[in-house]
Amino acid sequence: MERTTAAQPARIALFDTSRRDLWWVAPMATAAGLLLFVVYTTWAAFQGEHFEWGPYLSPFYSPHFAFTWWPFSPALLILWAPGGFRLTCYYYRKAYYRAFMWNPPACAVGALNHSYRGERALFIFQNLHRFFMYLAVVFVFILSYDAVRAFFFADGFGIGLGTLVLVVNAILLALFTFGCNSVRHLVGGNVDCYSCVALGKPRHQLWRLVTRFNDHHMLWAWVSLYWVGFADLYVRLVSMGVITDLRIL
């Protein structure tokens, strides 16, 4: 489609802007935050040991697969699913398109110049987000089970600091997962006329509830991301004997 009006405005060079505020802080902080997590997770996933202690199981290694035919760390059988969920999440997409691909680095700041196709060519795979979402919902249940299991020590019912860490982990993950835009679409966003369809009212209410979580999706994305890493680190350090688990009850 050609422009219908006369001249095109001049091309804008990378980082060209009249903004005088600290626009580069946010993309740099995002890049640092994501990189740090990826580096730690990759390291932890390849360890293949120190992922459980007592009733605690690291979320990176849950569900616990122990197949004899699999010579590598069991985490590698698991992490592609939550990893794919976050990779195709609408919020994370915004974060890495801005922080790593500079498309755009910040609003009204010159973008990286190339033959941009958005999510129509290579990135068309982002449309698979809803399938990762189905898996992520399963993971909410698996990690909730782990949280419940963390109350049952060898000497019976109890609460350790690790129990709380895993309970918070399951809650944060649920807050992140149930604010997903694909969930929002499927529970009611796809309806054009609530009063014309079966179960229209409950679907509208469900849609509103998910919208409430969705409003803070970015917050839950970051908090749940770092908490999952922290939960792994906690179990790891206890299991390695670097720290002792604080038994509260």
Add this chain to the structure above:
Amino acid sequence: MADARLKVFRGTIEGGALKDYQVPVFEGMVVLDAIHHIQAHDAPDLACRWNCKAGKCGSCSAEVNGKPSLMCMTRMDSLPAGRPIVVEPMRRFPLIRDLVTDVSWNYEINKRIKPFKPKPREADGTYRMQQMDVERIQEFHKCIECFLCQDTCHVLRDHRRYEFAGPRFMIRLATLAMHPLDTENRLREIKDQFGVGYCNITKCCTEVCPEDIHITDNAIIPLKERVAGEFYDPLAWLWRLVRGKKADQRSEVH
């Protein structure tokens, strides 16, 4: 109060430059007041568009200190003191003169959208809609067509992919898609002709919208989800195959 220094773009499509001006500041002053002061005292030929000075007509769009904003809603005391305030026309549109740009491209895009096609009236000759059915699209009706979102969107501004209709028209398409009375299906056009896939949901349109419309979350992402369901969902495709329906027919079964 001290005077404020402004650097205002003066020129045409052939070329131009920022020119310095000094204006007295008063309580509650906005950038548009400063422009009016310059017109009244220093440069009667300074071109700018405005109408309501209340953030409702969408005429006074410009870039203030590099940020796409309405001049009439940008208070002078919200800008860093002691530094000149830079006022430039919207970069994405062809310049006519000074702060005035040619935004007619937007009206051309708008004409390509298939109009509202309501279902038949009820037996008593009326239409009925419930509040819960129209709640979502009420937000979209706040749009004042300032085109700041169109100016900022990097797909248009930097990549010049004019096959993308832009955030303002994603809003219009979403309004029609979610309308309880509309019977037209525009999903294929949303995907192909209006290029929803060009948007990479980086949310700059939402950041600059003076009406605080959640363009990305409430209009574009729902459209992307609808397009994904219609064209990129193998399960939905199988389901349609089993039930003997083709894509595109969804809203025609009303």
